[in-house]
Amino acid sequence: MPTLSLMPTEFTVVRNEEKCIKCLACVRQCGFEAQQYDAEDDRLYAIDANCVNCQRCVSICPAGALTIYKNPPPLRPHAFWTENHLRNIAKQAETGGVLLTGMGNDQPFPAYFDRLLLNASQVTNPSIDPLREPMELRTYLGRRPEPGAKTRTPLVPIATPIMFSAMSYGSISHEAFASLARAAKEFDTMFNTGEGGLPGDLYEYADHAVVQVASGRFGVHADYLNAGRIVEIKIGQGAKPGIGGHLPGEKITAPVAATRMIPEGTDALSPAPHHDIYSIEDLKQLIFTLKEATRYQKPVSVKVSAVHNVAAIASGIARAGADIIAIDGFRGGTGAAPTMIRDHVGIPIELAIAAVDQRLRDEGIRNQVSLVAAGGFRSSADVVKAIALGADAVYIATAALIALGCHLCQKCYTGKCSWGIATQDPYRSRRLNPEIGAERLYNLLRGWSHEIKEMLGGMGINSIESLRGNRLHLRGVGLNEVELKLLGVKHAGEAM
Amino acid sequence: MQKVYARPAWCMNCHLCEVNCIIAHSRSRDLFRAYKRENLRGTARVIVEERLPLSVAVQCRHCDDPICVAGCISGAMVKDPATGIVYCQEDKCVGCWTCVAGCPYGAIRPGEKNGRPVPLKCDLCRETGEPACVAGCPNRALVWEERGAGA
Numbered sequence: 001m002p003t004l005s006l007m008p009t010e011f012t013v014v015r016n017e018e019k020c021i022k023c024l025a026c027v028r029q030c031g032f033e034a035q036q037y038d039a040e041d042d043r044l045y046a047i048d049a050n051c052v053n054c055q056r057c058v059s060i061c062p063a064g065a066l067t068i069y070k071n072p073p074p075l076r077p078h079a080f081w082t083e084n085h086l087r088n089i090a091k092q093a094e095t096g097g098v099l100l101t102g103m104g105n106d107q108p109f110p111a112y113f114d115r116l117l118l119n120a121s122q123v124t125n126p127s128i129d130p131l132r133e134p135m136e137l138r139t140y141l142g143r144r145p146e147p148g149a150k151t152r153t154p155l156v157p158i159a160t161p162i163m164f165s166a167m168s169y170g171s172i173s174h175e176a177f178a179s180l181a182r183a184a185k186e187f188d189t190m191f192n193t194g195e196g197g198l199p200g201d202l203y204e205y206a207d208h209a210v211v212q213v214a215s216g217r218f219g220v221h222a223d224y225l226n227a228g229r230i231v232e233i234k235i236g237q238g239a240k241p242g243i244g245g246h247l248p249g250e251k252i253t254a255p256v257a258a259t260r261m262i263p264e265g266t267d268a269l270s271p272a273p274h275h276d277i278y279s280i281e282d283l284k285q286l287i288f289t290l291k292e293a294t295r296y297q298k299p300v301s302v303k304v305s306a307v308h309n310v311a312a313i314a315s316g317i318a319r320a321g322a323d324i325i326a327i328d329g330f331r332g333g334t335g336a337a338p339t340m341i342r343d344h345v346g347i348p349i350e351l352a353i354a355a356v357d358q359r360l361r362d363e364g365i366r367n368q369v370s371l372v373a374a375g376g377f378r379s380s381a382d383v384v385k386a387i388a389l390g391a392d393a394v395y396i397a398t399a400a401l402i403a404l405g406c407h408l409c410q411k412c413y414t415g416k417c418s419w420g421i422a423t424q425d426p427y428r429s430r431r432l433n434p435e436i437g438a439e440r441l442y443n444l445l446r447g448w449s450h451e452i453k454e455m456l457g458g459m460g461i462n463s464i465e466s467l468r469g470n471r472l473h474l475r476g477v478g479l480n481e482v483e484l485k486l487l488g489v490k491h492a493g494e495a496m
Numbered sequence: 497m498q499k500v501y502a503r504p505a506w507c508m509n510c511h512l513c514e515v516n517c518i519i520a521h522s523r524s525r526d527l528f529r530a531y532k533r534e535n536l537r538g539t540a541r542v543i544v545e546e547r548l549p550l551s552v553a554v555q556c557r558h559c560d561d562p563i564c565v566a567g568c569i570s571g572a573m574v575k576d577p578a579t580g581i582v583y584c585q586e587d588k589c590v591g592c593w594t595c596v597a598g599c600p601y602g603a604i605r606p607g608e609k610n611g612r613p614v615p616l617k618c619d620l621c622r623e624t625g626e627p628a629c630v631a632g633c634p635n636r637a638l639v640w641e642e643r644g645a646g647a
Contacts, residue, residue, distance in 0.1 A: 021531035025510045060634070062515050063527060420508075427549035431508035433635045 007090040011053045012069045013046035019065035020044065026057035026066060031418030031428055032411070054409035056418035088339065099339035102412030102422065104239055104331045104376060104398055107343050112350035112483070113382045117492055119473040121460035128462050130453035136463040137161060137449055139393050141230065141370040142299035143323040153296050153323060156229050158393065159188035160449040161464055162383060164441075165328075165374050165395030166212055166234065166303070168194030170247050170256045170268065171335035171412070173429035176404055176421045179437025181205035186438065187445045192395065193219075195234055195245065195270060197259040203227055210301065213290065215244060216270035218260040222293060230324065231290045232301040233283070235274070238332025238349070238375035240341045241305030245270035247335075251415055251424045284320035291321070299323035299370075306330060306352035306375065307345075311359035317369075318360060324370045326395065327352050331376025333398045335422055336413035349375045350389060354487045357390025357469055366469075380451035389487065390469040403444040404437050472496060497580035498642045500542075500620065500627050502552045507544070507637040509551035513629035514540035520621055520628035539607055541618045542629045553629065553638055555618040556603040558582045560645065564595035564604060564617075573615070576622070583619040586612070 013034060022044060026035040034050035035057055037043070051068060058066045073083040088099055121127040128135070142155040164180045171194065184191035185208045192210040197219015211228030213220050225231055236242065247268035257264040277283050287300050301324035302317045304310065314325050329349025334342065353373050360366040373386045374395035383394050402408070405419035412422035420432035456464065459473055467473065475492040476484050484491055515527070517540040522530035530536045542555040558575075562582045565573045572588035573595055575581070584595075591613025596604045599617075607616040620640075621627040630640040 019528070021515070021527065022537065023511060023515050025512060025515075028509050028511065060510055060512070062512055425549070427509070430506060430549070431510075431635055433506045433637070435636060 005049075005090070005094060007087055008071060008074050009049040009051070010071060010087070011051040012048050012071055013051050013057075014067045014069060015044060015046065016063075016065045016067075019063040021063050021065075023062060025060045025062065029056050029060045029418060029431070031056065031416040031423070032414075052409040052411045053407075054411065054418045055407040059405075100336055100413045101339040101342055102334060102336055102410045103406075103408055104333040105343050105346075106408075106410065109330075109348070111376075112348055112479075112487065113376075113378075113385050115477055115479050115483075116350070116385050116487070116489065117475050117477060118381070118384060118388070118455060118459065119475070120458040125460045127460050128457040130450075130457045133457075133462065135453040135456060136465070137452060139464060141324055141372070141393060143369060144367045151296055153291075153299050156190070156299055157188075158190055160445060160452070161387060161391075161393040162377075162445060162448060163189050163210070163372070163393060163395050164191040164400050165332075165397035166192035166194040166210070166232070166237075167335070167397055167401075168196030168212075168218075168247075169199055169259055170196040170218075170251055170424070172401075172421055173417075173423055173432065174199060174255065175429050175432040175434050176401070176437065178202060178434040179404060179432065179441055180400065181209070182434060182438035183441030183445065184208040186442050189445065190229065192232065193228070195219075196247075196256070196268075197261070198224055198227065199255065199259045212303075213286075214270055215272070215274045216268060218262065218268060218270075221261070225290060225293050225298070226295075228298065230301055231294060231298050232303055232324075232326065233274075233286060233290070233322075234303045235277070235283075236303065236305035236307070236328065237334060238305050238328030238330055238346055239334035240337040241307050241330075241346045242272060243337065243341050244272040245336075248415070253424045256424060280316040280320050283317065283322075287321045301326050301372070303328060303374075305332075305345075306347045306349055308347060310347070310352045311355040314356040314369075314371075315359055315363055315365070318365050322369060324372055325356070326372040326374060327356060328395075329373070329375030331398075332374055333401075334412070349373050349386070351483075351486055353386055353389045353391050354471075358488060361469075380448035381455070383448065384452055384455050384467070385474060387464065387467050388470055388474050389489075390471075392468060399444065400441055403440045404432060497558065498620075498640055499558055500555060500618070500630055500638055500640050501643065502554070503637050503639060504550060504552040505637075506635045507551045507553060508635050509544060509546060509548070510634065511544050512632055512634060513542050513553050513638060514544065516628040516632035517542050517618075520624065539616055541616050543603075543605075554601060554603055555629070556582060556599075556620075557601055558618075558620065563598040563600065564615075567594040567598045569594060579620075579622065581620050581622045582617075583622060584615050584617065586614050589613050589615060 027037045032050045137160045139161040140155040145152040169177045180191040185205050195214030206227035209228045210230040210232050212232045214234040249265045249267045302322040303326035306329045330346030370392040373391040377396045417423040420429045471488045474489040477492045518536045570590045572585045604615050604617040607614045630638045
């Protein structure tokens with residue numbers, strides 16, 4: 001590192017000395033050594049250059065004495081050479097490395113969810129009050145059997161069409177992982193192990209786990225596959241389509257190593273492709289290998305990133321024998337990805353859902369698979385819109401982490417997470433008590449499910465099944481003809 | 497009796513139990529007044545012991561047969577027969593600190609209030625109900641519960 005950085009610091013920590021009681025909670029809780037204490041002078045101060053604006057100190061300060069300000073852009077405003085570009089170039093000029101980041105795409109691409117509006121009943125058909133009448137959110141995942149089929153893989157019921165998306169043990173702490181597992185079990189939905197296996201002490205939650213098999217095959221063994229409720233082959237991830245994974249050796253602590261079945265302290269490298277899958281036929285072999293290994297008792301899901309040709313890919317996956325297709329949009333998060341990949345690869349999940357649902361319907365195979373959408377569900381309204389576009393259920397991960405305390409500082413890849421989520425450091429991870437974490441996640445699911453019921457009731461629908469793929473309940477605003485056609489929705493103002 | 501128990505697995509070393517203790521034992525019961533006007537910084541009756549990454553809040557165990565009560569030369573330290581809470585009648589304390597020396601848990605520290613000696617020890621917030629350290633712990637690392645004799 002050069003002695004002089006050409007970029008001024010991004011944030012300034014301001015401490016209101018009139019309020020500060022010098023309890024040092026901020027110093028003890030800062031994960032990035034930005035908050036400092038000089039015992040000789042009994043003085044608190046901040047190293048602004050270290051601050052990532054994770055807001056841990058602000059949240060924990062009992063006196064409300066802290067505020068973090070974003071510094072003004074380092075150069076005069078420029079619409080083309082934005083601050084992001086300048087900072088990135090300066091960083092690379094100093095390090096020569098690939099830019100890394102965490103969480104999902106933070107660039108101002110259009111959010112189609114914000115251009116879609118929902119319908120409600122007025123006069124000609126009655127709306128339903130979910131507090132007075134039954135409202136069904138239970139969703140069944142898996143392949144609907146053909147008439148006369150001799151064998152059938154059991155469908156997997158979930159109490160609400162919301163599951164926790166894949167986050168591996170290793171990328172997140174045991175505490176965060178356990179919070180997700182507990183909440184999924186309590187709410188009767190699913191969490192997803194991600195590609196790092198299932199820690200031995202969490203097998204009691206395995207009946208609510210989607211167990212993932214990814215290109216690194218970490219932690220995959222027969223008991224693992226048979227313990228889970230759904231087996232998922234991870235081909236791609238929305239935040240980094242076409243890219244593998246790299247969990248640095250520092251995060252491979254003894255328990256992570258044991259779970260992943262690799263030596264302690266070694267880098268966990270997930271190859272970009274599965275080295276045994278170079279075609280749909282190869283995928284079919286893996287799907288049926290996993291089905292054989294689980295005696296056809298577990299639906300097999302295949303997760304892909306939303307990319308340009310996603311509809312044709314999904315068709316191939318369905319024909320390869322998958323029971324569930326999970327599609328991860330370009331807003332999907334990650335523990336670490338190259339910034340350029342995260343911000344510039346993939347397509348919006350809204351368009352991907354519409355395209356895949358339409359393609360599968362056109363080909364008459366929509367009933368063969370459940371469609372799970374992932375990547376950027378910020379609210380229950382997003383979930384409802386996704387289901388109306390054709391998804392059976394959604395995966396949430398960023399929203400779940402925010403419920404656990406994440407403030408989207410996007411520094412997951414450093415392993416220093418002040419919130420005890422994306423870290424394996426026991427000093428940091430202990431601050432996330434899974435009892436509290438599970439309660440917060442449960443509350444989130446409860447709140448969203450309630451809201452979904454309200455929205456369904458307003459539309460005069462008493463079951464989530466009736467909304468699925470029901471695009472007449474959607475209207476676009478400010479969308480052009482191509483977008484409306486791809487989404488399969490009419491423009492606001494057009495009648496039924 | 498109902499006592500405060502630490503759950504070291506979830507203590508995250510924020511020391512907010514100390515802050516809440518100080519507020520609860522201040523005259524004003526107000527954060528800013530307690531620290532800025534009453535100058536009570538450092539007078540917590542619960543202390544977080546650190547051996548990072550581990551930390552744990554330590555406070556009076558309210559022993560069945562308290563050494564501090566037996567050793568008190570002025571009769572200030574007493575164990576309430578009804579509640580079991582060991583506390584100091586501050587107007588009687590003469591500041592000999594036998595209690596401080598005798599406590600097997602190091603849970604009593606010498607202090608002062610209005611120029612008079614006061615042993616800093618947990619009184620389980622006997623005047624207000626749920627102990628402030630437990631109520632304010634952001635990670636449920638402290639619980640206030642009945643675990644039977646000897647616990």
